[in-house]
Amino acid sequence: MNAMSRSKSDRVLDFSIYCILAIVLVVVIYPLYFVIIASISDPTYVNSGQMTLWPKGLNFNGYVRIFQDHSILTGYRNSIIYTVVGTAISLLFTLPAAYALSRKDLDGKNIIMYLVTFTMFFSGGLVPTFLLIKQLGMYNTIWSLVLPGAVGPYNLIIARSFFQNTIPDELREAAEIDGCSNLTFFVRMVVPLSAAIISIMVLFYGVGYWNAFFNALIYIKDKDMYPLQLVLRNILIVNQVSMDMMGDVDQAAKQQEIAGLIRYGVIIIAALPLLVLYPFLQRYFVKGVMIGAVKG
Known part of the structure; x- marks a missing residue:
């Protein structure tokens, strides 16, 4: 009787967990789904709330x-x-x-580590940083975008915790006995064993x-060097300004509808590469974060 009772309670618990997870999934997925269908729907239906699922x-x-x-x-x-360049440089340093x-x-x-942690809460400020970037000759170059944030303190702490809990000291000592240098040990032993944290850092x-x-x-x-996010931002601003300058009410309303479609489309275009990349790294994501954050 007790076994049957426990089995029934386990089924109820499992059902409750699945229901909660289903609700969370809907709450997370639906906004993205709504943006997708709103970007290809008539703005009249979107603005009036007549479009919900299709x-x-x-x-x-x-x-x-x-x-x-x-x-x-x-x-x-x-x-x-x-x-690509920024991520490669960040991995090379981190x-x-x-x-x-x-x-x-x-x-x-x-x-x-104290100094690294300190930079998570305090920085030199925008003006000193701008002056430094300009004096170093990095202004209006790719290096002004990839070098200042090459090492993220939070990512460094996670990677450090991962290595502490994954790479045993005995392995390093055995490599030293065999005449392996620190650099060789890192390249040939540590890096191949760190696929999870490397994926997380990427x-x-x-x-x-x-x-x-x-x-x-x-x-x-230089506008030819603008990244996608800045280009999309400028497109939104241009459409908003042109809409505000219109005197015709009907034309302004039509332009506003187009601006709404552009906003939804911009979200999809900007997020698409990450949505494509994430499924390939998801299995490493949970493992790397749990090892690097919880045990550390």
């Missing part, structure tokens, strides 16, 4: 307006370059630094570089 009155004018601007392709190209700080035989590592840094627009707004003056 697109109504297919309308691709928003995407047509967006891709009529040739700067979109240039922005895509620039963002891909900035993301992983060796995190491994070195995870070593017990590194003198002064606690002081270094995801974190990649998302950061892809979504970044403020640094480009401050440090880039």
